[in-house]
Amino acid sequence: MSQPLIKYTLTKQGRQPEWLSKDSRAFKGQHSAPANKPGKLPRFGSPQDTIYLGIAAGDPDSDGTPDGYVGVIGSKTDLETYITAVGTAADYKVVTPTVTGVTTSVITGEAEAWNPGEDYSGPGLTTTTSAKVTSTGTGTIQTFNRSQVTKVVVETTTASGVTTSTTDTPINVDPASTVSAVSTSDSVGIVTSNLPAEGGTETIKTTTTTSAFTCTDVITSNSTSTSSTTTDSETTRTDTVTTTETTNYVTDYDYAAETTRLWDIYEAINS
Numbered sequence: 001m002s003q004p005l006i007k008y009t010l011t012k013q014g015r016q017p018e019w020l021s022k023d024s025r026a027f028k029g030q031h032s033a034p035a036n037k038p039g040k041l042p043r044f045g046s047p048q049d050t051i052y053l054g055i056a057a058g059d060p061d062s063d064g065t066p067d068g069y070v071g072v073i074g075s076k077t078d079l080e081t082y083i084t085a086v087g088t089a090a091d092y093k094v095v096t097p098t099v100t101g102v103t104t105s106v107i108t109g110e111a112e113a114w115n116p117g118e119d120y121s122g123p124g125l126t127t128t129t130s131a132k133v134t135s136t137g138t139g140t141i142q143t144f145n146r147s148q149v150t151k152v153v154v155e156t157t158t159a160s161g162v163t164t165s166t167t168d169t170p171i172n173v174d175p176a177s178t179v180s181a182v183s184t185s186d187s188v189g190i191v192t193s194n195l196p197a198e199g200g201t202e203t204i205k206t207t208t209t210t211s212a213f214t215c216t217d218v219i220t221s222n223s224t225s226t227s228s229t230t231t232d233s234e235t236t237r238t239d240t241v242t243t244t245e246t247t248n249y250v251t252d253y254d255y256a257a258e259t260t261r262l263w264d265i266y267e268a269i270n271s
Contacts, residue, residue: 005079005266006056007070009035014047017068021055023269028054030262033086035070053082053262055269080259092253098137100218101176101245105129111228111235137249142217146173150184151209158202171211176245177218184211217248 003021011017020028030053035044042049051070060069073079109125116122152167173179187208192201225240 009048026055100247139249139251142248153207
């Protein structure tokens, strides 16, 4: 029995079609793509508005295809063309987390020095920090475009005068990340309310500054290990704190390799 490589949707009930291959090597739900074209009347309604790749259990009947069947892919070239189109539209990329920085701090001191009481007069804690060990990954560092409200200025005007209050909020990203391409835009709103007690009006003008920026995809994490040694009834505690910086690097998606992977499965099932 032929088991073709097909494009399909879920059933009208939102389930995987029963006519998909039951072979343990088969795949389904691969490389999802919108079934409907933007700006056009939808051909498929929910939950059938996404097309997937899979292996079917038999060729479709020429007198009518089953619910969820969209079409067959008959060659490896057609498969690569389809995956490339889907991946390009979805901006496929390979993201690889890479450890790019490691710093170790060793903190040592008498056990009581870690939580000294009022009567403790011994030495304090000693910290030794190693130089950061750095490395790089393959590809380009992943970046994100973000925006944030960084300043809010409220100007209140009443019969007695004008008062202004300002709230600044700094851009916060991971300490190991970098921020660049900062630009700002202002949004101004005016609210007027009655003040019966003063017999006048109060005008409040709020200016919001939104900053757009680009930051690198770096994540800092810390781990601590603790050990103790006792010599002549004196206990010394040592904490080793390891700070690790992980950077996400981006490389191009290998459409040819993915095509070969799926096509090899298809051929193995049908051999």
